[in-house]
Amino acid sequence: MQSYTEPEHRLPIARNKDVIIVGGGPAGLAAAIAAARNGASTSLIERFGYLGGTATASLMACINGFRNQVEPDFTQTVRGIAEEIVLRLKQIDGLGRSPYPQKPYPTEPGAMEYSYAIDTEKFKYVTMKMCDEAGVDLMLHNWFSTAIVEDDTIRGIVVENKSGRQALMARVIIDASGDGDVAARAGVPFWQTRKDEAPRLNDAMMYRIAFGRTRPQKVHGCDFGDHAVVWGPSPGPMDGTDADQLSAGEVVARLRLFEDLEQKKQKHPELADARVIETPPLLGIRQTRFIEGEYKLTAGDALDGRRFEDVVAISSCAIIHYYGYRRYLEHEGYDIPYRCLVPKRIDNLLIAGRCISSEQQPYESHRAMVNIMAIGQAAGTAAALCCRTATTPRRLDVPLLQQTLESQGAQLRIGGASTSP
Ligand SMILES: Cc1cc2nc3c(=O)[nH]c(=O)nc-3n(C[C@H](O)[C@H](O)[C@H](O)COP(=O)(O)OP(=O)(O)OC[C@H]3O[C@@H](n4cnc5c(N)ncnc54)[C@H](O)[C@@H]3O)c2cc1C
Secondary structure, three states, rough: OOOOOOOOOOEEEEEEEEEEHHHHHOOHHHHHHHHHHOOOOOOEEOOOOOOHHHHHOOOOEEEEEEEEEOOOOEOOOOOOOHHHHHHHHHOOEEEOOOOOOOOOOOOOOOOOOOEEEHHHHHHHHHHHHHHHHHHOOEEEEEOOEEEEEEOOEEEEEEEOOEEEEEEEEEEEEOOOOOOHHHHHHHOOOEEEEOOOOOOOOOOOOEEEEEEEEOOOOOOOOEOOOEEEEEEOOOOOOOOOOOHHHHHHHHHHHHHOOHHHHHHHHHHOOOHHOOEEEOOOOOEEEEOOOOOOOOEEEEEHHHOOOOOOOOOEEEEOOEEEEOOOOOEOOOOEEEEEEEEEHOOOOOOOEOOOOOOOEOOOOHHHHHOHHHHHHHHHHHHHHHHHHHHHOOOOOOHHHHHHHHHHHHHOOOOOOOOOOOOOO
């Protein structure tokens, strides 16, 4: 490939913060709320004009993972900020009906349902309001460009925005970009499950349909009364971190969209009058990079329900695809250790969200958005504590992190009493 050398130029330093988070998806927004609530001056960098990531910008309106699948209790395994968000959505009529089978759980604090359909506009509103209330400095319409690294320590990042290129400095950076963009640019080793490997989850374009004259009995998606959000076409194997493949994937998925609805109508005649009323700005990208951390979660950890001394979140979701079927876990849940959020090689960096250090099988479980928010809350809290105790993520006092998380409503033990509001 031909190349071009950019001229060297000085950048304005637009922020100097305790914590900067890249990516305002479920992981990043929870991390930002947690960091700011714990006293850190916090900026949240997001390329779109709202928060939610895949939940809103890719219209993935179904958030899963509050409870395990073990009868008879189906115990709740995630609380904290994820629970707060859903309870606030409930207060403003911001929930629809999830297509996942629901048990008759009471929806009080500490007794959430496994899965919720979210009104994506109200999700944008509630999460932005919670960031605003916590004092997060929202930097929307900012594109992370590169990492500022000195002596294997990240000192800041460079963003592109309408004002040009800016440097933002921070004591701790959290990579919640989903794709691990910051860690990859900073030089942390990463891997991807090969795009042509069967177990890799495919990408898909979600879309919103209105029903027309008659509301069908069954909507085959997330049900919002007079409309639904449905799972749409896949572009086939692609790498969401490759600019050309990402663009080509959008084209393929969008050109298949109306054909996809026609196929749904043939399969489900009750959808005969349905029409597309919204597509998201971004194709739904299920998986890209996994960033190498101090520990890599294994298939055995997830299948055996392994507990870790440095637990910071719990996942009890099924492994959805790897074994060729939705494999429900036969135990109450397995721990996500803090070390999966601490990247190898680079200091002052934490990883949150779907790109944490994990094999494919556990990823297919903890990628569900409720778990992702729990991981985000842990990362944000850890970052704030690093600033408060003048240490690095690698040296952080993990029991202090765990105590802080539990005192703020997070669940680190199965069956523990809820401390949520
Ligand atoms: C098609 C599909 C179906 C799914 N189904 C479900 C389901 O039914 N239930 C469920 O719970 N989960 C589901 N998931 C999984 C879930 O949505 C993801 O695992 C989760 O959203 C990951 O959260 P995250 O915050 O790590 O990343 P993301 O949601 O990807 O958020 C990353 C954020 O970072 C921002 N960003 C990225 N790069 C940059 C950059 N360079 N500069 C600035 N900002 C940047 C993005 O705009 C985004 O806001 C599904 C996902 C897909 C794609």
